[in-house]
Amino acid sequence: MASEIPPEPVHQSRNSIEDIWGPRTPYKHEWPTRVDQACDEEPEKWVQSACVLCSNGCGLDIGVKNGKVVGVRGRAMDRVNHGRLGPKGLHGWKAMHRQDRLTHPLIRKNGRLERASWDEAMDLIVAKSKELQKHLTNHSIAFYTSGQLFLEEYYALALVGKAGLHTLHMDGNTRLCTATAAAAMRESFGSDGQPGSYRDIDYTDCIFMVGHNMAATQTVLWSRILDRLAGEQPPKLIVVDPRLSESARKATLHLAPRVGTNLALLNGIQHLMFKNGWIDREFTSKHVVGLKELEATVSEYNPQKVEEITGVSAADIEEAARILGTTKTLLSTALQGVYQSHQATASACQINNINLLRGLIGKHGCGILQMNGQPTAQNNRETGCDGEYPGFRNYQNPNHMAELAKLWNIEQIEVPHWSQPTHIMNLLSYIEQGTIRMFWISGTNPLVSLPNLPRVRRLLTDPELFVVCQDIYPNETTAIADVVLPAAQWGEKTGCFTNVDRTVHIAHKAVDPPGECRSDLHIFLDYAKRMGFKDKDGNDLLPWSTSEEVFEAWKKLSAGRPCDYTGMSYERLTGGSGIQWPCNAQNPQGTERLYADGRFFTDLEDCETFGHDLQTGAPYTKAEYQKQNPAGRAILKQCHYRPPAEEPNEEFPLRLATGRNVFQFHTRTKTGRTALQKSCPEPEVRVSEADAAKLGLSTGEVVIVRSRRGAVEVKCRVGNVARGQVFLPFHFGYWDSTDGRARAANELTVDYWDPISKQPLFKSGAVRIEKIVDGKEGPHVREQQTAAVEQASKKDAIATTSEEDLTQRERQMELWLGETYETMVQLLQIYEKLIPQLIHNQEVEFGVATLHEIGEDMRKRMEPHVEKLGENKQRGRHRAHILREALFPPKDTRGGSYEVLETLQGLSIYLSHIKGSLMALEPVSLAMWDQEFYDSVQYARGCVHRMRAWVKEQIRVKSPQTLLVPVRKPAE
Incomplete structure (x- = not known):
């Protein structure tokens, strides 16, 4: 595998693997431009695009020569990155030239994936769809998509599922990384959509990063913070992270709570804010509801109690509250350390509360960035391909559903609005029950990324389940699929996507895809046409042929909603910088930050949700929401801390958290095929010095990490994590593994999820570390991916879903x-x-x-x-x-x-x-x-x-x- 990894670019503005964040350009208020570049040859032309290897959304140009991508450079005029690129942006394009691309459709015949034509593959998928429609209803078909597609592709898929099949069975892997971000903003502000802007970094006096190791997850944004820290009047930086991460090393104050105790810590900070009068009473009297209820709840969380729960000293809690309570401006951010942890939505809402209590929102240097984990996650949510409805509409509001029906020209009862869309963990349960019999996966790799992999492998290799997998490279999931569709990737198609701070970029096609690869949009449109999806006048439901036509249709659906795109066009997005939504007649240049007027999307006819009980997850009714009467005011949500479901004990004494490494992205489909792989070739479990000493472990030693669900065999690295806690990166599966060891972090993880956002709690559960003392090289814990592929080899795609399974039912x-x-x-x-x-x-x-x-x-x-x-x-x-x-x-x-x-x-x-x-x-x-x-x-x-x-x-x-x-x- 190592010999197949492409070399680093020949011409680089810097070696971004050794120098991740680049040289400092200190500043205050206006971030200087610096253009980063990496090329193998001098391009003949540059094509406008943006980076899709983290959620930052950096503008870049693709260098092309002789019909081949030969390099990239940052776009100097782009508001997001001012020309800078991180190591993934500067190296990710090299994966495009790998010889192991999927280039033609595959169908499993007599147990083996064999080459097929597009007609053969699509005809089989349609035949299976119609067979299932006839015998098991449309609700036996489910879709699971990505955070990697373009806006236009998501919107087409949303129409396929919600308006073509009229089903709720649609989710995306954004459920795993950003569902809580969306849920928290809906609960607090009435709608999804980041309140803040990246430019708030340029002005703020204080940055509050909760569960967010920006140095690893958004390297260009971190370089912006590093430049502020190096400049005049640097901001205070508070970092909440159980590990001593690179972000935490730069902190004014580092708080390292026990995994799963974020809510108690945030309640404790708010307790001190109320106690010391660090509340903007004028702002809260006009612009929030729920103040008394919040104050009553957090009154119990004095510093001593919070120290007992979290392990953070009372003195540090008091200092954090003092900084947050007295700063003139505040930018708060959060990511997986909140979203994938216990009481996720409740905790994320408390971050919103802190800004709201201070009235520090909608102003220069003030805001909240409930960060995304993937580059196009925002579009997945906007268009309704996961747990949302298109345009941030409220499924409990008949007027919103009637509007969708009118825009799609279908009957209102055909808009699936009887409940919230089915989240992935329930999709798996329905597969287990045998009521979902077709599972279409696009642009994601659930056989590495989902929790409790032993169960997931068993379900996705069910002999009666028909699995369609749409991707760009072979991976663990394509290996067990019944049909594999080769997709065009970034640089090989045109489309738009939206980053964390609502900046919309256009990514133009630079080169043709290899072989018979087709864009995801083309695949979805082809499926809709072959299925015969029509509106109520008999016209094609998805009548488009180009991405621009889909974008124009999306604009109509977004009109008047928080994510209004009506002022944008392909022409306006081309040639300059990305543009922030809402962009419309009232905001023709886009909108820097939301809620500048102190008015939130909480009016009854505006809101995306009526909210939830943060403890139980039960949704509130319209009547209960009206009783709160937010009427354009933000909602201060409150919740008591409760211990996690699976706590450490004598058998499993350590708390597990999984997460990211700076050089890899998700399941390494792209980054693992570049020089980045050399810098992070395998997973390592990070253990504290105290726990390592107790177990007699040293860095580099191979150990077994075991939970109630499974075990992995990985190297150990000692230090930079709190006692009683361990950290394991989730990027590694088995597509390039050669030693037979189990190493995927999700062999260990619990399949619990947050009651509101339904996001799996990857930073939860208990493990133990076993020292290997038998002297044998191993593997001591053998991987089970090979067995899953062997199970799939017993299938035949044409025969999957037997006549008996379809007809012998009640x-x-x-x-x-x-x-x-x-x-x-x-x-x-x-x-x-x-x-x-x-x-x-x-x-x-x-x-x-x-x-x-x-x-x-x-x-x-x-x-x-x-x-x-x-x-x-x-x-x-x-x-x-x-x-x-x-x-x-x-x-x-x-x-x-x-x-x-x-x-x-x-x-x-x-x-x-x-x-x-x-x-x-x-x-x-x-x-x-x-x-x-x-x-x-x-x-x-x-x-x-x-x-x-x-x-x-x-x-x-x-x-x-x-x-x-x-x-x-x-x-x-």
């Missing part, structure tokens, strides 16, 4: 519908016979007669749907009968007032049971796109609400007198 909806209908029948029996037998009360008897009329009306509305859809009674006695007998036991005589109350309580419980049954049928009717069925369910829910309201009032009226005033004892 739908559960008829069973539920039958049970629900029977509860209504039994309710009428309760009204007619049981209640009159049990009690004698004129008011109740009169009311029950009215309830009987409502109940009969409800039953009649549901009866046609039971007749049409069928009623499954194969399970014997209905639960309705059992519940009725339990709640209304027969009695010899009719009772008095206490028995009346008991009977009313029983009726309340029975009606609640019907309510719960109908609650399940509401999203089912929407997922069936059956308007009449949905209307009948809604009508029935209204009837139950009326009946429950009557019962509730009777209980409230009768209970005081019945329960408080003594009654005569019955005669002996």
Whole structure:
């Protein structure tokens, strides 16, 4: 493998592997330009683009000669990087010339991936799709995409899933890295979208970096901070990180909490801000809600308690609060150390709170950058390819869904809005249950990146699962796929993408892709055409042929939303710098930072969500949101700290965190095929000096790291991490491994996730380190990727999803519908016979007669749907009968007032049971796109609400007198 790695560029402005951040250019307010460049030859022409190897979004030009990429240079005029590039930007392009590119479609035949034509591959995918539609509904098909595609490609995919198949089963690997960023901004500000700007670094007096090792994850942005630190009036820098990272080394104050305790630390800082009066009362009185609730919650988190939870000294907590509480300007940032850790969304919201409490948002040098982990993650969220709806629309808002339906020219019921889109961990559960039978993966490598890899390997090699994998190089996931589609990559296609601070860049095609590679956009458009997706007028749902046409369509959908692109065009984006959204008639040059006017996207008709309970993850209703009445004000969210689900113990005494290395990106699909690989050739587990001494470990020694889920065998590196904690980079899988050792960090990780953002908690769970003492070279823990490939080799793509698997099934909806209908029948029996037998009360008897009329009306509305859809009674006695007998036991005589109350309580419980049954049928009717069925369910829910309201009032009226005033004892 090492011999195949391309050499470093011949002509470089610097050796960026040895000099990662480049020479210092100290400044204040205006970051000087410095153009970084790396070429093998002098280009014939330069083509405008931007870097896609971290979330920074640096503008660059691609050098081309004889139809081949020969180098890159930073764009001097670009607002993001002022000409600078990091090591990944200066080396990543070299992977384009590797000989192991996927260049033609592959289909698994008799266990082997064999070359096929595009028609053969796409016809097979469409045939499988239609077969599954027929037997298992559209909801048996799922998509899992990337943070690497272009905006136009995401939007096309969103239309394929949401408007073509009308399914919620769409997510992206952005779920693994930035879902919490989006969730926290929705909770605090009403909508996704970064409030801050990179230029805030140029003006700020204080930078607060929480769980964000910028020196490794965004090297160019870190060089900007280094230049500020080296210049006049450098800002204070507070870094929260369990490791002594390169970022932490430069900190004014480094806080190293125990993994999983961010929320307690942030609550403790806010406690001191309230205690010391470091609150902008004028700002909070006008522009936030929830101040009293937040103050009450954080009042419990004094420095001594927080030190006990986090391990951070009370003195350091007090110093951090003092700096944050007194600084004139503040820029806060966060990344995976927050998002992938315990109580992720709750913690990210507290970072927002700190800026809001100080009123330091929307001003020069003031803002929040809830960072992304990937270059096009923002577009994935904007267009609705993961846990969002296009244009940051709210699925709980019928007006937003009606707007989408109008823009797409489909029926409103066909817009999948019965729930939030299905996140990847639930997609895996549905695969496990056998109800998802086609899984289309584009631009990502889940057999390395997902948590609990032993389970993921088992699921994705299920003999009945049809796996489509769309990528640019072979990897662990393409190796087990049934169909592999070769995709064009960056530099081989045209499209736009948006970085962390909302800067939109255009990346022009510089060279043709090799072999038969096609752009992701071309693939999705081809699938839509072959599937025959139409709007309600019979026109093609995706009628475009070029990326620019898709961009123009996207602009219409973004109009009036927070991410408004209507003022942009390919022409405007070409030739100069990227432009920040919103860019429209009101902001023709783009928008530097959001919320400068103190108004947030929290109006009822603007907001992307009605929010959640941060502890349980339960979504709030529209009524609960209205009760908060944010009305354009930010929302201060609060939550108590709770310990993680898996804490260290005697068997597994160390806390695990996984993360990034400066030289590698994600699963190394690109960076592992460049000279960057030489600088980081294999994973190492980082252990504290104290833990290493206790175990007798030394740097370079091979050890076993073991969790409850699996084990890896890797080298050890001692130092620069807090005691009791270990760190392992997640980049490494098995596509280039030769020694047979298990080494993927996700062999160890828990498959828990945050209750709001649904982001997996990679920085969670407990492990132990085992010293190898047998003297054998190993492997002592053998990798299981080879076994997964062997399992896949038993498959044949054409035969995947057997006829028996498709036809020998029983739908559960008829069973539920039958049970629900029977509860209504039994309710009428309760009204007619049981209640009159049990009690004698004129008011109740009169009311029950009215309830009987409502109940009969409800039953009649549901009866046609039971007749049409069928009623499954194969399970014997209905639960309705059992519940009725339990709640209304027969009695010899009719009772008095206490028995009346008991009977009313029983009726309340029975009606609640019907309510719960109908609650399940509401999203089912929407997922069936059956308007009449949905209307009948809604009508029935209204009837139950009326009946429950009557019962509730009777209980409230009768209970005081019945329960408080003594009654005569019955005669002996």
